[in-house]
Each structure stands twice: as structure tokens, then as C-alpha cells.
Amino acid sequence: MSHLTDIPVALENLPSTHNxxxxxxxxxxxxxxxxxxxxxxxxxLRSIPLSDRDVAQIQDALGVGEVEIQINALGPSMIKETTFAGVWWVEHRNSSNELTGRYIEITPVPDIVPSAMSDIQDGLERLNRRVE
Known part of the structure; x- marks a missing residue:
């Protein structure tokens, strides 16, 4: 019995939006x-008309860099540096693993990565209780 995943898909036959x-x-x-x-x-990227072929071409053009960050909050988020420092590929998924956001962020570090000061304060308080 075959599965859909056993069927090869050729991206070159998919239409391009020329974006x-x-x-x-x-x-x-x-x-x-x-x-x-x-x-x-x-x-x-979800606000721009892009085919699957376009997305694959963009990913190929940007490449994969040295940093990959996974955040698990209300579903997994994957933040990947591209081969161009300061250019990040960011994808957010919900708890059902459905894609909810896909972005290219041009920044030293994407906003979702650094800890919020309130979270740091909470961490300090919990650590203080554990050490005392």
C-alpha cells in the first residue's frame, strides 16, 4: 500500500508567482x-502571494546559517539564521503543528528570542526560593 509521502513531488513543475x-x-x-x-x-511571507516553489527558491537563495533556535510556547517556533548574518527565517506553529506564521526578519536577534525582563524577574524569584 502506498502513502502520499511516497509520491515524489517535482517543484520545477509548480507555478511561480515571480515574487x-x-x-x-x-x-x-x-x-x-x-x-x-x-x-x-x-x-x-504569508501576506505575499508565494507558491511552494517560490518558498523553496527563497529558502535556497538565503541558505542555512549557523544558528537554529526552537521555542516551545503555545506550539513550536523555529528561528533559523540564514547564510546572511542578520537575516532570519522564522516559522510559528500552533499546538496542532499547523503553520500560523512565516517571516523573514532582518535584525541582529529576532524579538521573540530575548527573555522579557518580567520573565527574568520571575526566574530570579524562583531561583532565590530554591537556594534559600
């Missing part, structure tokens, strides 16, 4: 803005 090059130019300009002004940019 890959403009999107990569937007990333390039955002990276320049980050360097010159410190301004971070978030590109919501």
Missing part, C-alpha cells in the same frame, strides 16, 4: 537599512 527576486531585493534593502540606521524589518 522571489523582488522579495530578495526587499531583504537586501532591509539589511542595508539595518546597517545604516539600526532599523529592523519583518517581512510576513
Amino acid at each position: 522571489v527576486t523582488p522579495l530578495l531585493n526587499e531583504v537586501r534593502h532591509a539589511l542595508q537599512a539595518l546597517l545604516t540606521t539600526g532599523e529592523a524589518t519583518q517581512i510576513d
Whole structure:
């Protein structure tokens, strides 16, 4: 018995929206803005018409960097550095593992990564109770 996962899928036969090059130019300009002004940019990929082929082409063009962060809060979030420092591929999923957000973030560190000061305060209080 065959499964759907046993059927090969050829991306070259999928249609393209021709939005890959403009999107990569937007990333390039955002990276320049980050360097010159410190301004971070978030590109919501789900708000742009992109085919699966386009998404694969964008991922291929950006590549995979050295840093990968997984956050588990209300579902898994995966943050991956691309081969271009300061350019991050971010995906959020719900508790049913359905994709709820896909972004390219141009920033030194995506906003979701650093701990909130209130969480740090809570951590200190819990550690103090444990040590006392």
C-alpha cells in the first residue's frame, strides 16, 4: 500500500508567482537599512502571494546559517539564521503543528528570542526560593 509521502513531488513543475527576486531585493534593502540606521524589518511571507516553489527558491537563495533556535510556547517556533548574518527565517506553529506564521526578519536577534525582563524577574524569584 502506498502513502502520499511516497509520491515524489517535482517543484520545477509548480507555478511561480515571480515574487522571489523582488522579495530578495526587499531583504537586501532591509539589511542595508539595518546597517545604516539600526532599523529592523519583518517581512510576513504569508501576506505575499508565494507558491511552494517560490518558498523553496527563497529558502535556497538565503541558505542555512549557523544558528537554529526552537521555542516551545503555545506550539513550536523555529528561528533559523540564514547564510546572511542578520537575516532570519522564522516559522510559528500552533499546538496542532499547523503553520500560523512565516517571516523573514532582518535584525541582529529576532524579538521573540530575548527573555522579557518580567520573565527574568520571575526566574530570579524562583531561583532565590530554591537556594534559600
